[in-house]
Amino acid sequence: MRKGALVLACAAAALTAAIGVGDSADARRAAPDVNDAAILEKGMPRTLEEYGFFIHADAQIPTLGVVPYELNTPLYSDGAAKLRFAYVPDGQQAKADGEGLLDFPVGSALIKTFAFGEGDDRKLIETRVLLHRADGWLALPYRWNEEQTEARLAIAGARLEVDTPDHGTISYRIPNKNQCKQCHSIGDAVMPIGPKARNLSAAWLSSFAGAGHLDAVPDAHDTMPLWSERKKVALDAAARAYLDVNCAHCHQPGGKASNTGLDLRWEQDDATALGVRKRPVSAGQGSGGLNFSIVPGDPKRSIMVHRMDSDNPGVAMPELGKTTVDKDGVDIVRRWVAEMDQ
Numbered sequence: 001m002r003k004g005a006l007v008l009a010c011a012a013a014a015l016t017a018a019i020g021v022g023d024s025a026d027a028r029r030a031a032p033d034v035n036d037a038a039i040l041e042k043g044m045p046r047t048l049e050e051y052g053f054f055i056h057a058d059a060q061i062p063t064l065g066v067v068p069y070e071l072n073t074p075l076y077s078d079g080a081a082k083l084r085f086a087y088v089p090d091g092q093q094a095k096a097d098g099e100g101l102l103d104f105p106v107g108s109a110l111i112k113t114f115a116f117g118e119g120d121d122r123k124l125i126e127t128r129v130l131l132h133r134a135d136g137w138l139a140l141p142y143r144w145n146e147e148q149t150e151a152r153l154a155i156a157g158a159r160l161e162v163d164t165p166d167h168g169t170i171s172y173r174i175p176n177k178n179q180c181k182q183c184h185s186i187g188d189a190v191m192p193i194g195p196k197a198r199n200l201s202a203a204w205l206s207s208f209a210g211a212g213h214l215d216a217v218p219d220a221h222d223t224m225p226l227w228s229e230r231k232k233v234a235l236d237a238a239a240r241a242y243l244d245v246n247c248a249h250c251h252q253p254g255g256k257a258s259n260t261g262l263d264l265r266w267e268q269d270d271a272t273a274l275g276v277r278k279r280p281v282s283a284g285q286g287s288g289g290l291n292f293s294i295v296p297g298d299p300k301r302s303i304m305v306h307r308m309d310s311d312n313p314g315v316a317m318p319e320l321g322k323t324t325v326d327k328d329g330v331d332i333v334r335r336w337v338a339e340m341d342q
Helices: 003-019 024-030 036-040 177-183 202-210 235-246 303-308 327-338
Strands: 054-056 066-069 081-087 109-116 123-133 136-144 151-153 158-164 168-174
Touching: 036 123, 066 202, 109 158, 123 151, 123 158, 123 168, 136 177, 235 327, 303 327
Parallel strands: none
Antiparallel strands: 066 081, 081 109, 109 123, 123 136, 136 151, 158 168
16 A cells, blocks of 8 residues: 555544544544634634644544645655645645646645654644635644643744754754745745645545545656655655755745755756756855855765755755754765766
8 A cells, every 4th residue: 555545544544543433424423623714714823723623633633624645755854753634625626737736725724743752752843734815825833832732823933942863952943924934935925835746646646536625636646756765766866856845945936045046846957957067146154165056976065965964054954944964865965966977
């Protein structure tokens, strides 16, 4: 069974067990309804519970109609586990168009919870929601309390000490409302960046469509490789997928870093736009005294690798969303650069 189908099967089993009923018809009658008004109306709900996305939010068990999903290649966020969910209101469908973002109708929501640890030791840190309202998308962060009983709106963001399995204790940043917009926008429009057809499995898309949430299964599914299989797939595919997911939301036309001239989207095939022998727009601290974003065959002289491999706030890339270095991501990009024809 492919990952996408397994996610849905496990969610269905967890839903029935959580409600304590024996069949899907009983589960549907017992599960709470999503609060569509909280998604659509002006204002910002003070707690995550007000949306009705979960039967048990602390256990991340979604209600009916809120569908868990995973990305083939996920965004790195200090090694946090992420639990992702999509909601499309009854009677409406998301639309698939090519290999890019699914087009979610007004009234939809995307939910993503960040957590560290596993099993009984798992600790929920924050849940971010993207709400599609009539005037566009709204991004809001919710912070979980120490008791793990409630997540409250953290419009100003937060800094907190978090124990992580891979990096020890780190200073974790919950973004404020404006920082959410820095990554989730093209031009001045807030928008999702994760659920692209090319980065979703055929099994999940088929299940999502079969449940009536999506108009069709796009042909370009599974274009990006599974990150868990990065050592088995073509190095170019693994590196390009990583850059698309972790960097291209800013480094593309209309993105917050469009002035750099870098375009790190998956579909970009111009070597200079990708950084090959491209000089930086400015030669500040971030460049490390290096001359080109990518020097083919020489990652040590490549600004891209230098910045990815730094945790210095004035150097590190991406600027937001992490405080630690993703060693696996750096390794993939370093090897990709090293193997480029000189």
